[in-house]
Amino acid sequence: MTTKFTPDHEYIRVEGSTGIVGITRFAQEQLGDIVFVELPAVGKVLNKGDEAAVVESVKAASEIYAPVSGTVTEVNEALSGEPGLINQDPTAGGWMFKLAISDASELDGLLDDAAYAEMTK
Amino acid sequence: MRYLPHSATERADMLGVIGAANIEALFSAVPRSAFRSFTLDLPDHQPEFSVEAHMRALAGKNHAGGDGPFFIGAGAYRHHVPATVDHLIQRSEWLTAYTPYQPEISQGTLQMLFEFQTQVAKLTGMDVANASLYDGSTATAEAVLMARRLTRRDKIVLSGGLHPHYRDVVKAYLKDDADLVCLSPSPEGQGDIFDHIDATTAAIVIQTPDFYGHLRNLQAAADAAHAQGALLIVVVTEIVSLGLLEAPGALGADIVVAEGQSLGNALNFGGPYLGLMATRKEFIRQMPGRLCGETVDAEGRRGFVLTLSTREQHIRREKATSNICTNSGLCALAFSIHLSLLGEAGFTRLARLNHANASKLADALAAVPGVNVLNGTFFNEMTIRVPQPAAALVERLARRGILAGVPASRLLPNDPSVANLIVLAATELTSEGDIAALAAALTEELA
């Protein structure tokens, strides 16, 4: 299981051919308290870089882009009642959606832990 | 100059602090060809009394509603506004306050908006209302766009009873749109809107009381729309009618838009007016306009803030639900104060009085030889057919000092079938003497 990052502050935790997508700890700190999350429909086909979701804080709305291409298999329903989960626990409880990855080679272009940490120093 | 605090000495001193030789230096970025390069053909400043004389002379050339019998409605209604309302809205803290973006020092405006939203929700029978839009016509256009976003469908059907200006504004907002169906004007209260609803329909738009005064069957419309997965948008141009008529929310409306001018706001030749919008709670995120919500402060005390702002232009920019920035704040305040003064008891009594006076008007008109009242139902407005072109008749009556309603041809100049129709309204301000004068004058003119 590896986790990769995009320069736009999404993470994708890869488990076999599934990727679990969310936003990073750094990102949720920048956004402030999350008040609403708009998630993609299950079954939606996304290309790398497509707008997949929207995260709203009180004073900002940010688009979340698909880190790699794939099909949405599951979304985190808990976020509709508790959007604050993204703030409390962005990597586990605050996951946003799962993708069936269509082209694993796209992962190679993403940042690893060290590279992302360097970027957000 | 009475609005400018600086003296010449002060200006010179301030320039010294800035380190500029003269005021021109501060405009140095302006191309020389454009800076003070012209003489304006406009007068210089004047004392208050001169300005007042000038404006009074202009106002004096207009026949005011209070100058004689008055029967014009057609989307703006002449009602009594209690003296308290206009007095209160001129208080500095209401009149000269800004948008409540700093909530800690705007709790007056915010609490008032919360009360206003509650009042509008109760009047319309809907879950939630916004903090006002510009007017009823733009609110209708916004509702149409909202319905398209919610259903992800495009077809819109406008009832033939919708105010022609409102229809025109929707047409302008949906420019060149093949999916907009505008039904023909329906002065007899007829309608075939149900035949136009199908699986591509986002919404149908029905006004009640309609432009000709007829009361429409909203329950049937809601059922027909919902059967096809479409939404029902209800338009109300005379908000006082909700004191006697069933709430659209109780009959299946999905979005209710209205003109609120009748409460708290004078005729003002068409503006500023007050757009109302109310909808179901599941549609909140697609609703345009400002929203005020309840919360608590750092000490746990109840307070109010603008909320769900991420729908709006200042955050979402090109993805906003609308480009709206300003609301109709002071008009909403006037509406809210007037409705608080009325309360349920007063508001229902006001509605009954309007209907009673309209009934007297209908009876008097029906008794005039040649006049045909088209309405079987009405609240305070009705349409009559006369045996000659209505526009010229209304003009002759105006010369006698009677404002006898609106000829339908004024709003529908290309439709010969409405050339002999006049739309008239009565309110609590309509006296028996007014009605008698109108009936007598009409009788003479039609003889």
Add this chain to the structure above:
Amino acid sequence: MSMNTQGRPTGIGTAAAPVNGSALLPDEPLLFEIGDTNHSGVDLPEVDISTDRLGGFGRKMPLDLAGLTEPEAMRHYVRLSRLNHSIDGGMYPLGSCTMKHNPRLNEKMARLPGFADIHPLQPVSTVQGALEMMEELSQWLMALTNTAAVALSPKAGAHGELLGMMAIKAAQEARGEAHRTVVLVPESAHGTNPATAAFLGYSVRAVPARADGTVDVEAVKAALSPEVAAIMLTNPNTCGLFEPQVIEIAEAVHAAGAFFYCDGANFNAIMGVVRPGDLGIDAMHINLHKTFSTPHGGGGPGAGPVVLSAALAPFAPVPFIRKGAAGLDLVEHAEDNALGRVTAFHGQMGMYVRALTYMLSHGRDGLAQAAEDAVLNANYVKARLQHVFSVPFPDHPAMHEALFDDSFLKGTGVTTLDFAKALIDEGFHPMTMYFPLVVHGAMLVEPTESESRQTLDSFCDVMLELAEDARAGKVERFTAAPLKAPRRRLDETRAARQPILKWEKPEAMPRAAE
């Protein structure tokens, strides 16, 4: 994800000892908590409508509207009003809002029955004075801008933007250029600009600024192409600077077959001194509630008439006024009118009366003096603050507003938001915060010409004192602020996560089990 620089901090500040409230500002309950459905402050005769013509559509759903008698209503709304800051009560240094004094003659004139008690659909022969008044206002607006036509009807600035861009779209179509689907908008633009363009189906392409805060003219020229329908520029721009190459931009835009929309929100800096028509604009909305003193009323109503160049004049909407045989005519339908109408009736008459009254009071000399004083005041504030506050664009004089960013607060633990809340405790409404988006933690200060030197000095003294405290590490003064306002910081997160948008009757207390 996109990192929106609007992400200002939320949270409700730190706890601190509460400050005693004023006896003049007790908490005021909600209308529904003090009113009663049977109380009324309006006397009306009762009538019998047992035989009605309501067709069976009578009301069954309860209204449940609380009522107040007149003295109760007076108390409620007077007490609520005391919780508001207002221009009459104190300065609003709000950049981009032009919070100038609202003259009371305007209010008196707007209430003359000949203006207030006339219906928009009265026969035109009975309202010639109203049409003359609108014509006169139109003459002033066209003269001040040197343009060919004006559409008075838009109800607000954003509504005017919509109209102006609709006119441009119609004009491009009439030229056979409907394939132009791109609009250029600077990154510093007010949110209504891209929102309006997107609404009309355009795709928005951002134009960058130069290091000095002005639009990158070379980038504009490079972006112009046969795809571009228009550019939307604000001038003076949202950083408070006059675009020195605006004429060059206009020429390039026109040469490329596009139109120049100008956001006129900042017209107060140049009225009577510069005419936007001379700069090459095709359409510009004017905010009567900013530049021409009509009151803000707690958020509205506004008015946004749009002046149009000769190229766009044929694409004005209805209604418009025309000289007829027997006086002035109101043209409400025109067969070949490309736009139709953007509002019912004729526009914001109440605001026209106020604006014209203001224009007549100032005259052409007074309006020019007002613009100069507005620019003088902004530069004075900038001069007094610039050695402490960070000025991101120091190369040019400010126009009517001065822009600062939050670099001077770096390392203090105090944000622009905290700073603004501390300003409230000193009796000033905060300046515009976090706009424009192109600088970090923006503070945009627009004093307007209405403020005296004493007021400006008080404001600057307070700003400098606050900056000193921030840099001295007195963080709590800021993070706990405001302490002296009717409310402390409010929980906006809760308001958004659990929206309560109307009053609901509290549930009756359940009976305890015996």
